[in-house]
Ligand SMILES: Nc1ncnc2c1ncn2[C@@H]1O[C@H](COP(=O)(O)OP(=O)(O)O)[C@@H](O)[C@H]1O
Ligand code: SF4
């Protein structure tokens with residue numbers, strides 16, 4: 001059974017200037033012990049998706065579709081009960097995601113007290129053990145410190161300790177390393193991999209960095225302007241990207257292998273979601289666009305597990321011609 | 322910490338000195354000759370007047386009067402009241418507990434009403450309950466204390482006969498009576514404090530509730546009560562505590578009118594009587610004591626701020 005199933009998730013935000021659909025018919029699944037990456041430029045609906053799974057979207061959001069955790073439908077009540085137990089999340093901003101008024105140890109222990117009914121002393125003991133587990137040196141001393149006394153990487157480790165304290169079935173990591181420098185980034189991601197192997201937790205790894213995806217994900221969902229552009233096993237996606245947007249992103253991914261980190265970029269910007277282009281939302285920026293692209297491209301399975309939403313896929317034929 | 326304390330004291334001393342000069346100087350501008358007032362029936366007798374002036378050093382240059390006064394104050398002696406014939410220090414010490422009791426009660430009322438209302442109106446932001454709380458707070462701020470005081474006396478003393486309209490019984494003589502005599506003025510003063518605290522708590526809570534750590538607390542599975550009452554409030558209270566301390570200082574110093582209305586023999590009444598009687602030593606003593614209380618309270622406020630703000634405590 002999958003740890004997480006998302007089927008036809010739609011998220012609308014009602015704002016003063018009208019309603020915008022931030023996520024449109026998104027579907028994916030993650031099996032226990034596997035990592036699914038969600039990739040896309042800023043504003044394409046990644047965080048909204050994560051918050052929808054936890055049930056923490058802002059009040060002006062309206063969602064539809066089905067989300068199931070280990071086969072159980074996640075109603076708002078079920079989300080409330082699952083948060084912090086079966087369902088955990090770490091956020092992009094380690095500098096601000098911890099409460100400045102409580103020590104690191106208190107913030108880890110709090111979850112244990114709540115969910116496992118531990119008394120304060122046992123909870124603190126376990127919290128210190130968790131901090132050791134996320135490789136915080138001198139965990140007992142660090143547990144007594146406040147967030148401002150810890151570095152960004154250390155704080156993110158504390159966040160991971162909080163998230164994993166109650167052994168969740170699903171961990172959502174929303175750009176967990178974006179705010180950290182490169183070496184710390186690698187350490188944190190390696191730590192997440194290791195903990196995932198030990199606990200069998202399923203991971204949804206949200207990132208805009210394809211380099212991270214290649215090394216840490218089993219499957220990838222590429223999102224563009226709230227829709228799935230392409231979805232494939234990681235190796236498949238890197239070997240044979242089919243969607244023009246994915247190809248553009250691959251061009252934009254920093255390539256450390258070629259020594260000079262190259263950063264090409266896709267021209268243009270993401271569309272205004274209040275007023276998106278008809279049909280394929282990538283059309284205004286797509287070098288392959290045709291008249292047909294004014295109609296919505298359906299998500300089609302080109303190869304087993306490799307789904308693409310593009311009128312011109314497979315592109316091999318196009319490029320060869 | 323010690324260095325900080327020293328620096329703070331370094332700021333305090335010049336402030337107090339300048340204030341004392343101002344008090345001394347401004348008194349000269351007050352119309353009316355204290356010697357004339359003190360002479361009473363014998364104000365026609367030039368010899369008596371001269372004697373009074375000599376006794377009170379009023380015939381000396383102002384600078385000499387000031388230095389003489391300052392010298393004694395530095396030795397803990399605030400002089401003698403010209404009118405009541407009591408040492409000013411003693412006078413202050415007998416009046417201070419009265420005002421302190423009133424201020425403490427008002428403050429408790431203000432905190433108990435103001436802080437929870439601020440929290441609730443932040444949680445219910447832009448909904449009818451929020452508008453209602455804000456409306457009442459605006460009312461509380463704009464309503465003159467003397468008017469509210471008189472209305473309360475009319476209702477609770479004259480109409481219902483539940484509470485004595487005025488007067489004061491010390492706490493240690495008859496605690497219940499004491500509360501009865503002070504509850505109305507405390508409420509009058511407390512409403513103002515509640516309104517101020519409510520608005521600041523609301524603003525601080527709105528700021529705290531929009532922080533990422535609140536989202537983290539929710540993601541941990543905490544109930545909304547814990548999210549608001551623990552994670553957000555703990556941070557929101559940091560600025561509110563400082564403000565609260567200042568409000569307490571304002572209560573100690575600023576209850577003049579309310580004390581008059583309810584005939585509470587506190588600080589306010591003391592200074593008003595002293596001004597009317599040109600009882601300069603009392604005026605000077607009260608002003609300096611008030612300033613000292615203020616300075617001490619703001620020092621306490623800063624120390625509290627450091628104590629509850631881990632960023633400053635451990636920096
Ligand atoms: N509370 C909200 N109200 C209105 N629009 C929102 C809200 N939250 C997110 N959005 C919009 O939804 C879109 C997706 O946002 P988000 O999921 O944060 O993107 P990402 O995480 O991929 O960068 C963006 O256009 C963003 O402006
Ligand atoms: S559908 Fe058309 S516009 Fe959209 S990505 Fe494919 S080729 Fe480009």
Ligand SMILES: [Mg+2]
Pocket residue numbers: 043046047048174175
């Ligand atoms: Mg995001």
